[in-house]
Amino acid sequence: MAADDASDPSGTLARAHDDRRTARRVRLGEPPGGPDPETAWVDTTPQAMAAEPLAGLPARFAWALDDLRALVSGRPVIAEGCAPSWSSPSPDHPGAWAS
Numbered sequence: 001m002a003a004d005d006a007s008d009p010s011g012t013l014a015r016a017h018d019d020r021r022t023a024r025r026v027r028l029g030e031p032p033g034g035p036d037p038e039t040a041w042v043d044t045t046p047q048a049m050a051a052e053p054l055a056g057l058p059a060r061f062a063w064a065l066d067d068l069r070a071l072v073s074g075r076p077v078i079a080e081g082c083a084p085s086w087s088s089p090s091p092d093h094p095g096a097w098a099s
Helices: 012-027 037-042 046-070
Strands: none
Touching: 012 046
16 A cells, blocks of 8 residues: 555545546646656756646645535534635634635
């Protein structure tokens, strides 16, 4: 089991997010499998390598929010690492943020 699989032994989340990435690439007219390794790591600049994940962050953040909304709990769900600037204060829980 890879280190990434420890928190998601079934691999469900990884496959779901990869499916979302593939669908997004197709909508944008990009190759479904993403760029080949040479294009992604060799034939690029550090600036382009930094810009690509930042440009895709809003879409990936929306996917994470979808995943969080799908969780069922009798108590509030707490997620670390969310950007408060993309969320709003929770009216039900002072000091907490909701999306």
